[in-house]
Amino acid sequence: MFHYEAPADLLKDRIILVTGAGDGIGRSAAWHYASHGATVVLLGRTLEKLESLYDEIENAGLAKPAIVPLNLDTAAEHDYIELSNQLYEEFGRLDGVLHNAGILGMRTPIENYDPITWEQVMRINVHAPFMLTQTLLPLLSQSSDASVIFTSSGVGRKGRAYWGAYAVSKFATEGLMQVLADELENTPNIRVNAINPGATRTRMRAYAYPAEPPETNPTPDEIMPLYLYLMGPDSRDINGQSMDAQGEGSA
Numbered sequence: 001m002f003h004y005e006a007p008a009d010l011l012k013d014r015i016i017l018v019t020g021a022g023d024g025i026g027r028s029a030a031w032h033y034a035s036h037g038a039t040v041v042l043l044g045r046t047l048e049k050l051e052s053l054y055d056e057i058e059n060a061g062l063a064k065p066a067i068v069p070l071n072l073d074t075a076a077e078h079d080y081i082e083l084s085n086q087l088y089e090e091f092g093r094l095d096g097v098l099h100n101a102g103i104l105g106m107r108t109p110i111e112n113y114d115p116i117t118w119e120q121v122m123r124i125n126v127h128a129p130f131m132l133t134q135t136l137l138p139l140l141s142q143s144s145d146a147s148v149i150f151t152s153s154g155v156g157r158k159g160r161a162y163w164g165a166y167a168v169s170k171f172a173t174e175g176l177m178q179v180l181a182d183e184l185e186n187t188p189n190i191r192v193n194a195i196n197p198g199a200t201r202t203r204m205r206a207y208a209y210p211a212e213p214p215e216t217n218p219t220p221d222e223i224m225p226l227y228l229y230l231m232g233p234d235s236r237d238i239n240g241q242s243m244d245a246q247g248e249g250s251a
Contacts, residue, residue, distance in 0.1 A: 002226040009037050015096075016038045021100070022042070023049060043068040043101070045071045088139060092142060099151055125170070195243055
């Protein structure tokens with residue numbers, strides 16, 4: 001497990017957008033960012049889940065979050081531009097983005113993979129983070145210390161049988177992160193990295209491994225140290241890295 005003790009005010013006054021904030025790792029990250037001082041922008045598909053988290057954050061006396069209901073499967077370019085304009089009007093800048101939203105698709109041989117599902121996985125896991133990042137870069141450039149975090153996977157570094165579009169999308173995510181990090185190498189106020197969360201107690205993991213006892217995996221809250229480290233100023237010099245939340249070689 002990645003070890004890091006985050007100061008209580010690590011993200012004080014920062015504006016951070018989290019995709020897939022309604023469930024699992026995204027929900028945990030949004031909560032932890034808020035509890036360390038950030039104003040979080042909760043982006044997700046299901047309004048009720050976002051409102052539930054909003055209420056939890058507000059009831060805890062933390063900075064009032066913002067809600068952005070957006071279906072990344074159907075979002076078009078104008079939706080991303082509208083989001084960017086809204087955030088500019090509301091905040092004037094963005095200090096961080098966690099690209100957490102993603103879908104598994106099917107676990108089946110390439111020979112049998114449904115092309116419609118393949119395209120859907122690519123839209124949500126690759127195209128949406130690309131579009132979001134592209135439209136939000138002007139806002140990130142207004143920050144003195146901005147962090148963009150993509151979500152990778154062990155199967156996005158070494159392909160494994162039957163992981164299909166999910167594995168391919170995570171290879172693409174690693175590539176997108178590396179290209180963008182290299183392009184921004186001389187832009188010291190924006191850094192770009194990726195996190196492989198590893199086997200975590202989430203609905204996606206349970207779907208991928210139905211025979212696996214969930215309690216054998218850490219909860220999303222337990223893997224948050226790396227999410228806090230890469231989003232905060234202590235990682236200012238880290239750029240273009242793909243890191244493991246549970247240590248090297250985690251699944």
